[in-house]
Amino acid sequence: MAELQQVKSEVNSAFKLSGFTIRRDASTFVAEQLLDMNYQERKRMIDKLISHLLHQCLSQPVLEKQHLEVAYRECSSLGLEESETVLNVIDAFSIPKIHYDNERKKFVKDANFVKNLFPEPKWKAQLFIDRYTIIWQRTIRNKLFATETLPTTTDVKRFSLRKIEVLLSNSSRVDDVIVLGFLTQLTEGKFYLEDPTGSVVLDMTQTRYHSGLFTESSFVLAEGFYEDKVLHVMGLVLPPSEVRLMSSPYFGNINTFGGKSRTLLKNSQNLLKLEQDNEDGIIVFLSDVWFDNLKVISKLKTLFSGFNEFPPIAIVFLGEFLSCPYGYEHSTQLKAALINLGDMIYPFTKLRESCKFIFVPGLGDPAAPNILPRPPIPSIVTKDISNKLGDAVIFTSNPCRIQYCTQEIVVLRQDLVTKMCRNSIHFPETGDIPDHITKTLLSQCTLSPLSLGVQPIFWKHADALSLYPIPDLVVIGDQFQPYTRSYQNCQVINPGSFPHTEFSFKVYIPSSRTVEDSEIPNDDS
Incomplete structure (x- = not known):
């Protein structure tokens, strides 16, 4: 009882110095809450309570018990x-x-x-345009393409990323072409690369595939030469992904999650x-x-x-x-x-x-x-x-x-390994499937880098499948064998x-x- 009175005295003195008059039942309530704390903890909590009440702009400086109950509940909610x-x-x-x-x-x-759920037809194309824009702005900043940010003395080989309309405007052969585009079949059995500026036929007879799973409707970097209105692809690679730290400045503090x-x-x-x-x-x-x-x-x-x-x-x-x-x-x-x-x-x-x-x-x-x-x-x-x-x-x-x-965690229940392997245009010869799946998902910025015929999506809700900026953990509930992979701090x-x-x-x-x-x-x- 003596200890409770001592704590009440501390409470009354502190509130009085701050210009408040505290009712007896209110000071008893506060003292009972602070009884098990040491002196320093009590002082910190009293200061928090006073600060909270000062910001409430009370009509009069007399504190009732209900004022203190609300203030204590809010101040003790884990800070x-x-x-x-x-x-x-x-x-x-x-x-x-x-x-x-x-x-x-x-x-x-x-x-x-x-x-x-049922928007205008234009949104079917818009979901891919939005995904292209995300991947383009991320790729153009990559050290392989960001010529503006690299010093001239660097030993990193720099590449020029082109739009398809630039290729289509050329009547002669163009060497050392790198194009970011959407892999699709506009006519059966013939692959095209498409971006918002146009589409070009691909010759993939000599293509060397890098790591990852290349599915129809995925975005790829195609390297090769352009001749006779055909892009002859020597190498096909996934767009480079980007760690969260690099992406964050372009989002500011808005809640993207x-x-x-x-x-x-x-x-x-x-x-x-x-x-x-x-x-x-x-x-x-x-x-x-x-x-x-x-x-x-x-x-x-x-x-x-x-x-x-x-x-x-x-x-x-x-x-x-x-x-x-x-x-x-x-x-x-x-x-x-x-x-x-x-x-x-x-x-x-x-x-x-x-x-x-x-x-x-x-x-x-x-x-x-x-x-x-x-x-x-x-x-x-x-x-x-x-x-x-x-x-x-x-x-x-x-x-x-x-x-x-x-921490940001994304959870999906989908047999993704089966779908992606079945619809891949080239099955990887080396590496294990979980590594390829992980790299592909984070490169494509989506949980479903598949054509809409294979995995339909509500067009206006495609943002729900986004993996950009990269979260901390992605959980794929798949009937494939269990695995854990880490890539780009995810x-x-x-x-x-x-x-x-x-x-x-x-x-x-x-x-x-x-x-x-x-x-x-x-x-x-």
């Missing part, structure tokens, strides 16, 4: 400002529209952009400190989680039991969520499986209260066509588990984005199919930016 969120799951349909302003040489947010904050939370010092201090915080990724499979459910129960004492930041489930299609009963079966999952999670109190369960649908989950981005599972299927677990469960789109403190991981890989999954540790392979042990014996 974060109102716009700073620790964990934010961002739906693909709310991603901001960013475009490159050629005059200002920077990216700006289009505040008047109206998104819809999405979420409620106006500014980019990647630059928040408060969130960075929180991220580094939470050394034990992890995010778990599992793919192909079949909630109707008894073996999978048993393994998930083991997983929840193991994490209950030290809950992760989030557990991300990637579809499909049922082991086989059930026809017209598919939604009913999934609803029942989710109710069972909710009942299983509920007894794990610490896990339920401290961890977020994020669900990213797959191609076979109800009820959307095979077009990216695809919306979340309908609420009529998920309402029971949502009612039981409340804010702990989040059903989101595919792809989706996760912002944890300053990690690309595939957790693999949960039931087909001896129940393995990936664990991401944000504080150290490391990925660990984990597996639920087989306890059959």
Whole structure:
């Protein structure tokens, strides 16, 4: 009691010196909150409370208990400002529209952009023009092409990047041609290179392919010579990608990632400190989680039991969520499986209260066509588990984005390896597929460098698939074998199919930016 009175005396004196009159019940409330702190911590918190109240422009200097309750709640929220969120799951349909302003040489947010699923036909071409513009401005700054920024004494060989209209205007042979363009078949069996200024026929009989996967509708750098209205391609290479540090100055502080904050939370010092201090915080990724499979459910129960004492930041489930299609009963079966999952999670109190369960649908989950981005599972299927677990469960789109403190995570459920290898015009002879996939995705600035016939996209929502500027982590839920790759300070991981890989999954540790392979042990014996 004597200690409480001493703290009350400190509180009263501090507020009085700042010109406030504090009610008795208000000073008692503050003293009770500060009782377990040492003198320095108490002083810092009192100063924060006074500073907060001074900025409130109160009508009179008399402080009631409710004033202090609000002030204390806001000042003790991990020291974060109102716009700073620790964990934010961002739906693909709310991603901001960013475009490159050629005059200002920077990216700006289009505040008047109206998104819809069925826009005018011009938007089909516009999504590729936007992607071309992003890749062009990034490539022209690369040290191989940026002649303006390189000193004349440099030993780096410099190249000239041309537009297709320049080639078409020549009637004679042009050597040492390098063109950035869109690889397409305008007539069957004949490849063309296209950019916003025109298109040119390609002769690829002598082409040497560099690393990466070259699919139709991808952007490439074609090197060779131009003669008789044909570009003879000697070398085909992916456009160079760019580390985040190089891209950032062209975006300023606008929020390119999405979420409620106006500014980019990647630059928040408060969130960075929180991220580094939470050394034990992890995010778990599992793919192909079949909630109707008894073996999978048993393994998930083991997983929840193991994490209950030290809950992760989030557990991300990637579809499909049922082991086989059930026809017209598919939604009913999934609803029942989710109710069972909710009942299983509920007894794990610490896990339920401290961890977020994020669900990213797959191609076979109800009820959307095979077009990216695809919306979340309908609420009529998920309402029971949502009612039981409340804010702990989040059903989101595919792809989706996760912002944890300053880290940007992009999540996609797609069998990308199969699609890209099947539609590649040249299968690489050396290197492993995960390396090629990683390099291709970051080079193309998109999660789907495929033709719209292979992977349809909602034209006005193509920004949801963007990988520029490069995020910290890209998660591809693929049935291909699990892998972890790092390129341009970005990690690309595939957790693999949960039931087909001896129940393995990936664990991401944000504080150290490391990925660990984990597996639920087989306890059959």
